[in-house]
Amino acid sequence: MLDIVKTWIDRYFSEEEAVLVFVLLLGISLSFLFMGQILAPVLTGVVLAFVMQGIINFMRQYSIPKLVAVWVTFFLFLGGFVGFLFLLVPRIWRQLSSLYQDLPNLSQQLGGLVAQLLEDYPALISERQIDSWIGTISTEAADIGQWLLSASISQLPIVITIFIYVLLVPILVFFFLKDKEQVLAWMLNFLPEKRPLMNKIGSEMNAQMENYIRGKFAELLLVGLITYLLFAVFDLNYAALLGFLVGLSVIVPYLGFVAVTLPVTIIAFMQFGWSEPFLYLMMIYGLIQALDGFLLVPLLFSEANNLHPLAIIIAVLVFGSWFGVWGVFFAIPLATLIKAIVYAWPKDELKS
16 A cells, blocks of 8 residues: 555656645645635735736737836726725615515515416415425525624624725735736745746646636626616616626626526516516526627637536535635636646656
């Protein structure tokens, strides 16, 4: 047994750089696992700086000085950040509170619809099943209300967290945009000068990460905005809240679509019933989702490595359980990183 372990170690960890890469990956993973809440504002700043870097690169193509491009980009970001905080967030919160207040009424309406379903199709659904469904819905509604109540009672830590993000994130974004080269040079000073394995993995992941982050934010904004406009045109209840959730759902491949379509369908059906507005709304909503999956995603992520859907779902579940929201967001890049490491990892041939 010891000989087998020794042979495996000799094959995959015979080079010093391979050992160093393994230690670095382990250290970074443990840092985010145990210090995720502390590092979250920093990671938020890095992600937003990645998104805004594209604007700087565009302006630099027209010989605009870097400092001018940085300041223009930063003020664009600041305008969007302030608009999100003071325009979008209050509207979403009001609609969420309204949805909570309407939950008892919605539960009664749903009970009536289910009872009508029992009357129309008595052979398919039993009264016991309906009572069980209504009881489950009532329990879930009570749990949601209890969660909202506890969140409102213990809102001081939430307020402090929001204050930290509002204060730190714009500052971090500015310095990441302004001093990106200096920060990268400082980090590279801690690595050996000759690092072919790291360079191979890093060059592949750099393009992948930029493409993914910018594309994902563009997809989030486009899908969320178009869906909100659709809901607003049909005067759907909680249009801003549902549009925001649909936008966020693109972060979670496959699973996000399923999770957000269910409440959209329920709320639309309870408002419009089995009518033409409901059918038209769901048809256009399905068309938007289809265009996102078959047109927008291939267009935005044309440079991304192909990953099997099963690998993506497993990555979302695993990294989401380890690192929370950020694990879900970076599930595809992390899966791509693992794929790149596996293909680039040095392997000594086994001796016969």
